[in-house]
Amino acid sequence: MERVSAIIRHLTFEAQSAASSAQSGAAAGGPLASYRAKSSFQPETMRRYLDGRFYEFKKAMYATLLQDPLFRLPIAELELSRKDARHQAIRLMRRVIEYQFVTEADLEQDPMIALIVSNLLTSFDVSLAPKLFLSCGMFAQCLVNMGTERHLKYLPMIATLEIVGCFALTELAHGSNVRAMMTTATYDRTTREFVLHSPSYLATKWWVGLLGQTANYAVVFARLIIGDKDHGLHPFLVPIRTMSDHMPFPGVTVGDLGSKLGQNSLDNGFVAFNQYRIPRESLLNRLADVTPEGEYVSQFSNADRLFGATLAPLSGGRVSIVGLALTNLRSALAISVRYSAARKQFSPSDNVEELPVIEYQLQQYRLMPYVAACYALDRFYVWLSGHHFSQLQSARSGPVDPALVAEMHALSSAGKAVAGWITRDAIQTSRECCGGHGYSTCNRLGVLRDDNDPNLTYEGDNNVLIQQTSKFLMTSLRNVMTGKPVKSPLGSVAFLEQFSTLIGSKWAVESEGDLLKPAVLLHAMHYRTAYLLQEAGTKLQSIMESGKDVDTFSAWNQTQVHYLHAAAKAYLEAVIVAQFDAAIQSCPTVSLRGVLSKLLALFALWRLEGDIAVLREDDFITGQQAKLLKETVLALCLQVKDEAVSLVDAVAPPDQILFSPIGRSDGEVYKNLYNTVTTTPGCFERAPWWAEMHPPVEKGSKRAVFDSYLKAASSSH
Amino acid sequence: MERVSAIIRHLTFEAQSAASSAQSGAAAGGPLASYRAKSSFQPETMRRYLDGRFYEFKKAMYATLLQDPLFRLPIAELELSRKDARHQAIRLMRRVIEYQFVTEADLEQDPMIALIVSNLLTSFDVSLAPKLFLSCGMFAQCLVNMGTERHLKYLPMIATLEIVGCFALTELAHGSNVRAMMTTATYDRTTREFVLHSPSYLATKWWVGLLGQTANYAVVFARLIIGDKDHGLHPFLVPIRTMSDHMPFPGVTVGDLGSKLGQNSLDNGFVAFNQYRIPRESLLNRLADVTPEGEYVSQFSNADRLFGATLAPLSGGRVSIVGLALTNLRSALAISVRYSAARKQFSPSDNVEELPVIEYQLQQYRLMPYVAACYALDRFYVWLSGHHFSQLQSARSGPVDPALVAEMHALSSAGKAVAGWITRDAIQTSRECCGGHGYSTCNRLGVLRDDNDPNLTYEGDNNVLIQQTSKFLMTSLRNVMTGKPVKSPLGSVAFLEQFSTLIGSKWAVESEGDLLKPAVLLHAMHYRTAYLLQEAGTKLQSIMESGKDVDTFSAWNQTQVHYLHAAAKAYLEAVIVAQFDAAIQSCPTVSLRGVLSKLLALFALWRLEGDIAVLREDDFITGQQAKLLKETVLALCLQVKDEAVSLVDAVAPPDQILFSPIGRSDGEVYKNLYNTVTTTPGCFERAPWWAEMHPPVEKGSKRAVFDSYLKAASSSH
Numbered sequence A, B: 001m002e003r004v005s006a007i008i009r010h011l012t013f014e015a016q017s018a019a020s021s022a023q024s025g026a027a028a029g030g031p032l033a034s035y036r037a038k039s040s041f042q043p044e045t046m047r048r049y050l051d052g053r054f055y056e057f058k059k060a061m062y063a064t065l066l067q068d069p070l071f072r073l074p075i076a077e078l079e080l081s082r083k084d085a086r087h088q089a090i091r092l093m094r095r096v097i098e099y100q101f102v103t104e105a106d107l108e109q110d111p112m113i114a115l116i117v118s119n120l121l122t123s124f125d126v127s128l129a130p131k132l133f134l135s136c137g138m139f140a141q142c143l144v145n146m147g148t149e150r151h152l153k154y155l156p157m158i159a160t161l162e163i164v165g166c167f168a169l170t171e172l173a174h175g176s177n178v179r180a181m182m183t184t185a186t187y188d189r190t191t192r193e194f195v196l197h198s199p200s201y202l203a204t205k206w207w208v209g210l211l212g213q214t215a216n217y218a219v220v221f222a223r224l225i226i227g228d229k230d231h232g233l234h235p236f237l238v239p240i241r242t243m244s245d246h247m248p249f250p251g252v253t254v255g256d257l258g259s260k261l262g263q264n265s266l267d268n269g270f271v272a273f274n275q276y277r278i279p280r281e282s283l284l285n286r287l288a289d290v291t292p293e294g295e296y297v298s299q300f301s302n303a304d305r306l307f308g309a310t311l312a313p314l315s316g317g318r319v320s321i322v323g324l325a326l327t328n329l330r331s332a333l334a335i336s337v338r339y340s341a342a343r344k345q346f347s348p349s350d351n352v353e354e355l356p357v358i359e360y361q362l363q364q365y366r367l368m369p370y371v372a373a374c375y376a377l378d379r380f381y382v383w384l385s386g387h388h389f390s391q392l393q394s395a396r397s398g399p400v401d402p403a404l405v406a407e408m409h410a411l412s413s414a415g416k417a418v419a420g421w422i423t424r425d426a427i428q429t430s431r432e433c434c435g436g437h438g439y440s441t442c443n444r445l446g447v448l449r450d451d452n453d454p455n456l457t458y459e460g461d462n463n464v465l466i467q468q469t470s471k472f473l474m475t476s477l478r479n480v481m482t483g484k485p486v487k488s489p490l491g492s493v494a495f496l497e498q499f500s501t502l503i504g505s506k507w508a509v510e511s512e513g514d515l516l517k518p519a520v521l522l523h524a525m526h527y528r529t530a531y532l533l534q535e536a537g538t539k540l541q542s543i544m545e546s547g548k549d550v551d552t553f554s555a556w557n558q559t560q561v562h563y564l565h566a567a568a569k570a571y572l573e574a575v576i577v578a579q580f581d582a583a584i585q586s587c588p589t590v591s592l593r594g595v596l597s598k599l600l601a602l603f604a605l606w607r608l609e610g611d612i613a614v615l616r617e618d619d620f621i622t623g624q625q626a627k628l629l630k631e632t633v634l635a636l637c638l639q640v641k642d643e644a645v646s647l648v649d650a651v652a653p654p655d656q657i658l659f660s661p662i663g664r665s666d667g668e669v670y671k672n673l674y675n676t677v678t679t680t681p682g683c684f685e686r687a688p689w690w691a692e693m694h695p696p697v698e699k700g701s702k703r704a705v706f707d708s709y710l711k712a713a714s715s716s717h
């Protein structure tokens, strides 16, 4: 052993001295310095612009985490067992509350700060924010928004983690189809209680975050039954485990879902009820109530409407997922872009230095559009969340314009889906762009992939969710067609007012220069949406007219792939571009506008490129323009390449939070990786099972077993 | 606890009884019976056709594994620590050797059987086959093909695992650019030894499979230095760890790479040499040798050629990766298709039963093309591996036609890339198509994703590798252009003989019926390849002519994205379709041809659909045809949907090997999942850290820390 460690010391020493000299060939400042020198702006200037009023706050919050040994390593990197990872998560949750980064007063003044905290914690460990958010955010909001005075008393205990609550809607057999949930809450007049019951194991509440081992309370959605009348789903505040010994109450079967693809420090669980009695006051009764005598009282005539209104305050979940995805996107790109600029492979000819792989067109084309997307999504997210909070604000002082609610719903649904998809693809591409080293856990791309993955599923499966946006768009189109005004308080569907002009228009693009003009880009993006909607309408109609058996449901489903789904995506991408454009125009730091404009053009053209076939269907663009579009995407990738390191510098978390040897800002990828690997405990350990490698295997000693099966198989032939 | 388990028993009982009755609504035979009844063929008939001469062999091999308790659970599912997972892997490796599924005589007669065994083991656990293959396959083959008589003595010890060997080419700083490896082997005339040395930590051999803890030998590639002449990379057989105590030899620093995104029971490692002496006989000297006196003797005048010839026998690695990817693809689709047919969500109207999600057009479009790809790739793989082995066979009796070598190289390079990409996307889509339940580790899609992932990287990064195919195609095109014959012993580029006719042609498609004709499909696929090659040629030329500074290297790189890369993919897809077509035409079971033809059309049209823009660039297809193409893809998805369950039945491994509750062949997704989750150890365990959830957190008790940073940040502003 001593011998080995001597050698290691020798090599590690070499690693340290070599890294900063020969290999990189770069000037002082490390392997990334040359790219940083090429960029048109200072990353810190960009960061200040992007973070805006939260610039100092984020800085201080990062500094706080960095001085705390508990935050030295993200949970997923500790290689802990699931059990220990959860233990660590509890410690982290408690610590975050101890810091109290935001006070109630802060939140009151600027609710967006909650998202800032959540995203910042996510950049450290993806499952930490949801873990806190599920109880202190979602669960608490249920009490506030669905409950009444009597439910508010729990809030202080939630804030101090004495009560940990969860949100139990999904069942084993039902997720997307919310209306089909089977759990019942039958009112018992005599005892003035509800009897919660799972009529079958299929009704077991499933997937509930924090329920596996942590939560002691849940908001459970169950069908409210009085006598023989089923009033549909209602929310109930349900004690699950005792406060004294954390064991489930009688009548409650609660358990853990076990290992997931990611987010394993967050415990998802299931619960079934066996005639479990809870007091009448457990009903979260803001919108509907049951009198002690068992009379049902509701502002809504229709159970579906009531349910919709009940869930409405939770729409913030989708907005916040855009932020979580974006946070993951930033980390992934910080890693892959820096590595691509530092990793050299192949040289044009002998005796010429190798090129950083970011210099290859293919690598640029694989990564740069995501860098653009990262910036475009960020400005969209700031805009969307701003409107989300002001909508919540207005809701306090009176009813909100239903048109605004509908538009926000459409935007957050498609926004969540599109942000999730882009991030999914960017992470996978990043992993592949880092070659072999991308497959090492320590470099963090795997964790990002696994932890980001459920963003596509929870808070609504993306492919189901985006249909809400399609519905909104079809309604908007119908308004246009029937001469009614387009209702668009946020302006996202205002372009439909020019529907017929758009549909008949052609793209006015003659040179690459035209392709950089936001108005020209938006024209194409709006045309694409309008065209797809028109086609969707035509298709829907032709299916409906094709036979008597066809109902709206199946006509709708048969119009999904190329029309409704495509239109909703196109719509959202157009909104992203429009908002990015608006942000750039009002960007106070004029020197940043140049690079931001390139990112806008790259993002828009990249998304249009995938739909050239659609744009050509009705000759909106010519073949020549299509070629120009493709060439311009490549040209922009090449330009953005020189800005890319600074662009990711401006959005990356600090090195000790990003925690990726090949993604560190110093670009010393080999030194960092080498030192990380060689100092990992166990690195030089002799396999404890080494002796079991001997004696030599008796080759074929069990062959008789196989032979007998072979005989049987052949004779049965 | 007793109370809890009573409830569980109650619920589990319900689960068992309920599952086979009410919920599914299906007739006896479970939730999948109705789809099975709709299909046009018997899965077992299909399996017999697909497995061909290996049908009985595979049956017997599965039966053998199933009776063995060691194979009760795939390693990745055991939730073992990395240490224990590797221990388990050693046991499994030894056991496989004990069964000796193939004898030397079997292999001699039909070498393909090695791939059958490897794929079958992969269906059980993805990292098991590589683990065995790296030593018993790749390492052994290095000795056989690169070494001479004196190296063969190790073979028996390799076969019994006494010697475990690995393949060490990649270094920390170099992977794809093989020529830049830095490890040196300097010949010392006086002692007649080579001195292996890592001149810098950057030269550390990295990523080497089995080297982390298992291997005692390695084939190391190092630059052979005699005097001051560098003869380039040569392979050496190098002892790494002693046979007696499994400790590294002095001068050898060997360690473990730690956790990877997947394949964690396989230990990847690194090794650096410090003036480590090995005997002259260690050089694997088939193609080049050093005499005792230090004279260098080689059949090759050029180091690069020599290196190419040295590695040539290993091209089988890429062929076998096609098989590994295909195996993963089959498992993923078995899970997602069965689940989609069993999972019901939403109904057209109240009181109507919910629809299986496979009935939704979107779900069909997301999954069915991959089902088609799975069959298309399978026939391509059988064809490719057949030719691979006959090429190896001919190599024994004399030199092989260089044109054949070149064509095989192009096919296996692009084949590996395309199979890897399709499988990557199919697994991710499968995970998403299973909604929330797809995110449970027990359902196995995560393991498949993580374990399949490196197929994109090792044996050549896909995006680098496929450039080999581009080169081959450009050479073929040049031959055509200069009036030379197209050299294509396997016929894959024979279509280039009609290059100019193809380029000028139009697609003869008037109706959906035309789109089902293989000749029509192949016409489009060949046109696409030819067109992209032509464009690539034009582009290359125009770049070369554009300025004096431009070298071939950078012209090549600037022609990647839309041309060279795209052409290589298009070429390979055309080969897949051509081989699938040939297979169908000679399929002995005539009743299967119908469904196979649909799969062929779906695969081909789906791949063309993504390139409609390209096909329209020069008006090969009209806008009308483009629309028809898109509609036909959807129509075929709808048709294949009714065959899909049987199609995956025919390729899925047995349930106990697939090991996915929602993917089991009985389709009892809820019962299986419920029982798996509730019987997982720890499911009902109270969190060991529950007491740490109390006392209530002192909210804000550490706020002062944050405040101080906040103050600092704001004042520095």
Ligand SMILES: Cc1cc2nc3c(=O)[nH]c(=O)nc-3n(C[C@H](O)[C@H](O)[C@H](O)COP(=O)(O)OP(=O)(O)OC[C@H]3O[C@@H](n4cnc5c(N)ncnc54)[C@H](O)[C@@H]3O)c2cc1C
Pocket (backbone or CB within 6 Å): A166, A167, A168, A169, A170, A174, A175, A176, A177, A206, A207, A208, A209, A263, A268, A454, A457, A458, A459, A460, A461, A463, A464, B343, B345, B346, B357, B360, B361, B362, B363, B432, B433, B434, B435, B436, B437, B439
């Ligand atoms: C990590 C994680 C945490 C979660 N946390 C919670 C929680 O705290 N509380 C809670 O209540 N739930 C939670 N969930 C559950 C989650 O909300 C659901 O999984 C989600 O809503 C998706 O529903 P599903 O699983 O039923 O998907 P399904 O609807 O079954 O989807 C399966 C497939 O069918 C497709 N599909 C379904 N309907 C249609 C249609 N009409 N048209 C086209 N395609 C269709 C989908 O696109 C998908 O491909 C969590 C899930 C996960 C993975």
Ligand SMILES: Cc1cc2nc3c(=O)[nH]c(=O)nc-3n(C[C@H](O)[C@H](O)[C@H](O)COP(=O)(O)OP(=O)(O)OC[C@H]3O[C@@H](n4cnc5c(N)ncnc54)[C@H](O)[C@@H]3O)c2cc1C
Pocket (backbone or CB within 6 Å): A343, A345, A346, A357, A360, A361, A362, A363, A432, A433, A434, A435, A436, A437, A439, B166, B167, B168, B169, B170, B174, B175, B176, B177, B206, B207, B208, B209, B263, B268, B454, B457, B458, B459, B460, B461, B462, B463, B464
């Ligand atoms: C699980 C695993 C097991 C392995 N096992 C072994 C083993 O047993 N023995 C062994 O010797 N090695 C092994 N390897 C190493 C493996 O062979 C290399 O990782 C692989 O060849 C890729 O090379 P790289 O990592 O250098 O990628 P790089 O070449 O560094 O690629 C990084 C990025 O640059 C891009 N790029 C590079 N060059 C170009 C170009 N010219 N044009 C366009 N783009 C370019 C790539 O596409 C990629 O996106 C293993 C790797 C893994 C992940």
